[in-house]
Amino acid sequence: MVDSPRIAIDAMGGDTGLAVMLAGAEAAYRQDGALRFLLVGDEAAIREALTRHAELAEASEILHAPDRIAGEDKPSQAIRRAKTTSMGLAIDAVKTGRAGAAVSAGNTGALMAMAKLALRTIKGIDRPALAALLPTLGNNDVVMLDLGANTDCDARNLIQFAVMGAAYARSALELAQPRVALLNIGTEELKGTDEVRDAAAMLRQADYLPLQFTGFIEGDRMSRGDVDVIVCDGFSGNVALKTIEGTARFVADLLRRAFTSSLRSKIGFLISRPATELLRHHLDPNNHNGAIFLGLNGLVVKSHGSANANGVANAIRLAARLVRDDLTRRISEDLANFDTHKGPEAVTA
Structure with a gap:
């Protein structure tokens, strides 16, 4: 276990820039004094900004990067500039072992392309997947993957995603046996595409893995807290994620409009403020x-990209936890376990 993980921070990425990235890093450091940081970006700008973050400065090293990746840059352009940009050098720090993890708020497509090229996939994994934690009505968040990295997936990919998502949930959610479900248009065994049904058939037999496969889950149950990991292809996952985010904004805007529509509504808002603050x-x-x-x-x-300091701190704390839990090793071991029982052809080409 790594007691003092070093996190490489792409200090120049994201919509809010250097100030918020450093404020988030300092907030994370205040909660976990064992953290260490490699701040990657314009050295002069970082040194000037660190004069306002004395605590962070003591736990940080600076790696100069003369360039940065813009939000509109294409992944192909970003790859060619990997050796000069803050994003590329932060990823390279993970590759060389200078940092245990990298955190960036920059261009998602560029980050994915550079990370895949520099780090390569774990043996036995065909494609990396983008996973995130989403709020639920249950006791903990739910891990959802893939959220856009792979638009077309076969059964082999979905099984690999399930193995990776469960390993991630064991670390991020501290669950010994995460409940895993495949996103589908119905819960009956005959529903869905051949790929989804084939993946489900194999996962039902994988009772030796550290997960509980619960079958299919429909979109209207994703936020109920019934499962801990939701697996899907990147197309469906991205649509579902954007729908969830849009619905959350819709509810918030609707409440704001309702509470400001009249004097009586404003009084009602003051009375119900504790509840609305909990919702927010x-x-x-x-x-x-x-x-x-x-x-x-x-x-x-x-x-x-638009995260505030608290959001950046949460991303850094997540990265540190995954370093300490050695998530990459966990995924490799679980996949090897599956291979041993089913044969390499079950999950790999």
Whole structure:
């Protein structure tokens, strides 16, 4: 176990820039004084900003990067500039062992492309998947993957996602036997595509894995807290994620409009404020910030581009936990266990 994980921070990525990334790092450090940081970006700008973060400065090292990846940059452009950009050098720090994980709030497509090229996939994993924690009505969040990295997936990919998602849930949610379900258009065994049904058939037999396969789950049950891991292809996952985010904003805007429509409504808002504050906290994406590319030979966490300092701190804490739990090793061991029982052809090409 790594007692003092070093996290490489892409200090120049995201919509909010250097100030919020450093504020988030300092907030994480205040909660976990064992953390160490490699701040990657414009050295002069970082040194000037650190004058306002004395605590963080003591736990940090700076790695100069003369360039940064913009939000509109294409992945192919980003790859060519990997050796000069803050995002590319943060990922390279994970590859060389200089950092245990990298955190960036920058361009998702560029981050995925550079991470996959630099770190490569774990042996036996065909494709990495983007996983995130989403709020539920249950006792803990739910892990959902894939959220957009792979639009087309076969049964082999879905099984690998299930193995990776369960390993992630054991670390992030501290669950010994996460409940895993496949997103489908119905819960009956005959529903869904051939790929989904084939993956379900194999997972039902994998009772030796550290997970509980519960079958299929429909979109209207994703936030109920019935399962701990939801597995799907990247197309369905991205649509579902955007729908959830849009619905959350819709509810928040509807409540805001209702509570400001009249004097009586405003009085009602004051009376119900504790309840609405609880709702706001539960739906705030900063409290669930931090998506991860699972299946790579190294840990890369994606923070939301518009995350505030609290959101960035949550992403960093997640990265540190995964380093300490050695998530990459867990995934490798679980996949090897599956191979041993089913044969390599079950999950690998």
